[in-house]
Amino acid sequence: MIRFENVTKLYKGASRPALDDVSVDIEKGEFVFLVGASGSGKSTFLRLALREERPTSGNIWVAGKDLNKLPSWKVPMLRRQIGCVFQDFRLLPNKTVAGNVAFALEVIGRPSSEIKRVIPNVLELVGLEGKEDSYPNEISGGEQQRVAIARAFINRPAVLIADEPTGNLDPETSVGIMKLLDRINRIGTTVVMATHDVAIVDQMRKRVIEIDTGHVVRDQARGVYGAGA
Amino acid sequence: MRVGFVLQEVGTGLRRNVTLTVAVIITVAVSLSLFGASLLVRAQVGQMKDYWYDRVEVSIFLCGDISDAPSCSDGEVSKEEKDKIREELNNLKPLVETVYYESKSDALKRFREQFKDSPLADTASEDQMPESFRVKLSDPTKFAVIAAAFIDRSGVEDVRDQRASLERLFKALSGLQNLALVIAAVMLVVTGLLISNTMRVAAFSRRRETSIMRLVGASNWSIRFPFLVEAAFAAILGTAVAVGALAAGKYYLIDQTLASTFTFTTFIDWNALYAIIPILLATGIGLAVVAAGITLRKYLKV
Numbered sequence: 323m324i325r326f327e328n329v330t331k332l333y334k335g336a337s338r339p340a341l342d343d344v345s346v347d348i349e350k351g352e353f354v355f356l357v358g359a360s361g362s363g364k365s366t367f368l369r370l371a372l373r374e375e376r377p378t379s380g381n382i383w384v385a386g387k388d389l390n391k392l393p394s395w396k397v398p399m400l401r402r403q404i405g406c407v408f409q410d411f412r413l414l415p416n417k418t419v420a421g422n423v424a425f426a427l428e429v430i431g432r433p434s435s436e437i438k439r440v441i442p443n444v445l446e447l448v449g450l451e452g453k454e455d456s457y458p459n460e461i462s463g464g465e466q467q468r469v470a471i472a473r474a475f476i477n478r479p480a481v482l483i484a485d486e487p488t489g490n491l492d493p494e495t496s497v498g499i500m501k502l503l504d505r506i507n508r509i510g511t512t513v514v515m516a517t518h519d520v521a522i523v524d525q526m527r528k529r530v531i532e533i534d535t536g537h538v539v540r541d542q543a544r545g546v547y548g549a550g551a
Numbered sequence: 552m553r554v555g556f557v558l559q560e561v562g563t564g565l566r567r568n569v570t571l572t573v574a575v576i577i578t579v580a581v582s583l584s585l586f587g588a589s590l591l592v593r594a595q596v597g598q599m600k601d602y603w604y605d606r607v608e609v610s611i612f613l614c615g616d617i618s619d620a621p622s623c624s625d626g627e628v629s630k631e632e633k634d635k636i637r638e639e640l641n642n643l644k645p646l647v648e649t650v651y652y653e654s655k656s657d658a659l660k661r662f663r664e665q666f667k668d669s670p671l672a673d674t675a676s677e678d679q680m681p682e683s684f685r686v687k688l689s690d691p692t693k694f695a696v697i698a699a700a701f702i703d704r705s706g707v708e709d710v711r712d713q714r715a716s717l718e719r720l721f722k723a724l725s726g727l728q729n730l731a732l733v734i735a736a737v738m739l740v741v742t743g744l745l746i747s748n749t750m751r752v753a754a755f756s757r758r759r760e761t762s763i764m765r766l767v768g769a770s771n772w773s774i775r776f777p778f779l780v781e782a783a784f785a786a787i788l789g790t791a792v793a794v795g796a797l798a799a800g801k802y803y804l805i806d807q808t809l810a811s812t813f814t815f816t817t818f819i820d821w822n823a824l825y826a827i828i829p830i831l832l833a834t835g836i837g838l839a840v841v842a843a844g845i846t847l848r849k850y851l852k853v
């Protein structure tokens with residue numbers, strides 16, 4: 323589903339590459355944690371997969387597409403197959419919960435009848451029934467992240483990319499979010515999640531890819547956060 | 552992309568940048584007013600040309616007993632000379648359309664009419680006035696043909712073309728008109744720059760929305776479209792203001808003031824204004840969309 327082949331990313335003006343000769347293969351339906359110290363290159367990995375950045379060298383395939391060969395006008399089509407969730411939720415403060423989720427469908431031109439039909443389903447999936455008319459500042463961080471997940475998932479993407487989705491949440495709320503991501507993964511969505519959350523990684527026992535200063539130093543099925551455990 | 556959704560986005564954008572939108576409307580209005588005014592002046596000059604060139608004559612002044620031109624050395628023009636000139640003029644048809652003989656007393660009448668408020672009118676006497684043939688040409692540019700035929704001939708004091716003096720006037724007018732066009736062009740460039748800057752600010756103030764739009768896979772086109780509609784909307788309002796200003800100018804300046812003062816010529820009618828509205832609209836919208844499009848390409852990339 324996501325394949326990196328000898329990918330190197332050197333940001334302009336940076337002294338060392340953010341990713342250095344990284345090769346990774348993530349299959350359809352997998353759940354993968356990306357771990358590593360701050361600045362190791364996790365977010366860079368995810369941005370490359372979204373084609374928000376282009377690699378300095380190497381090839382990347384996402385959902386069967388060679389990102390180097392993908393013309394830029396097809397990038398929006400790629401992104402419709404990838405859901406994204408971030409640490410800072412990225413909700414629109416002037417839209418309600420339902421409005422924020424609907425936004426993802428509106429901007430890609432779905433008819434309003436379809437939007438009305440699917441919103442309640444996805445809000446129920448993420449556990450936000452009854453909150454559809456609240457504004458982001460009226461709900462908790464965990465709930466805001468659920469809105470973001472609902473928005474990411476509403477197009478039934480093949481891949482869900484999550485960059486420290488629990489970074490701003492307390493442990494208990496984080497567990498709820500992880501249960502939700504696990505559920506989405508079980509429906510068949512590939513999930514790639516960058517995180518610093520030791521407890522979550524150790525508890526879920528999913529595949530763990532550890533990056534250190536741009537190098538993949540560990541790729542372990544059913545792994546844990548710390549090395550050598 | 553659904554119409555309702557686009558309109559909603561456009562509304563949000565316009566509300567968020569009211570002052571900038573107003574600035575765009577005003578500059579578009581000012582530059583298009585200038586541009587439109589120069590187009591109207593051009594129409595007016597064109598119309599005056601048609602009107603006047605249609606009426607210009609070639610005057611063949613005949614020798615009187617006080618004329619001192621070399622061709623008048625034989626004294627006052629004789630009857631035979633006059634008949635000969637008339638006959639030759641008639642032979643020059645169809646270039647010569649009409650020939651009108653103006654006698655000394657006709658000339659005095661006309662002189663008195665022209666200078667009726669001046670003491671000159673009373674002092675002039677009939678024998679100071681020249682006799683002349685007034686010739687109307689089917690093609691007023693062919694003055695040289697008449698001049699060649701009659702100038703320096705005995706009994707003819709001078710051949711004069713009214714068109715030449717009109718041409719000086721129209722040259723001055725077209726100079727003014729070009730100046731107005733240059734000013735309008737400069738204003739249009741300034742307007743384009745302002746629109747571009749406005750779009751930069753608008754793109755910045757909505758970067759949250761646009762970054763989310765990108766993430767969920769909105770196309771470039773659909774991200775930029777609301778901005779373009781916004782720019783076009785401001786441009787249309789600006790054009791409307793400009794058209795209003797031009798209409799007011801036409802009504803108060805031309806219809807109410809100039810037309811009653813200067814009765815010797817005609818002025819442009821409302822159709823001249825209607826005719827330039829599409830040009831102004833196209834210029835306004837085109838300018839806005841191009842300026843906004845170029846800016847957005849830079850600031851709203853995938």
Ligand SMILES: Nc1ncnc2c1ncn2[C@@H]1O[C@H](COP(=O)(O)OP(=O)(O)OP(=O)(O)O)[C@@H](O)[C@H]1O
Pocket residue numbers: 333334336339340358359360361362363364365366367
């Ligand atoms: N846009 C950029 N321009 C230049 N350098 C960048 C840019 N983004 C990231 N970097 C650098 O690339 C390296 C990797 O950054 P990245 O954001 O991928 O790390 P990370 O693993 O996500 O860190 P964190 O855990 O803190 O989020 C860092 O050294 C960072 O300074």
Ligand SMILES: [Mg+2]
Pocket residue numbers: 364365366485516
């Ligand atoms: Mg990061």
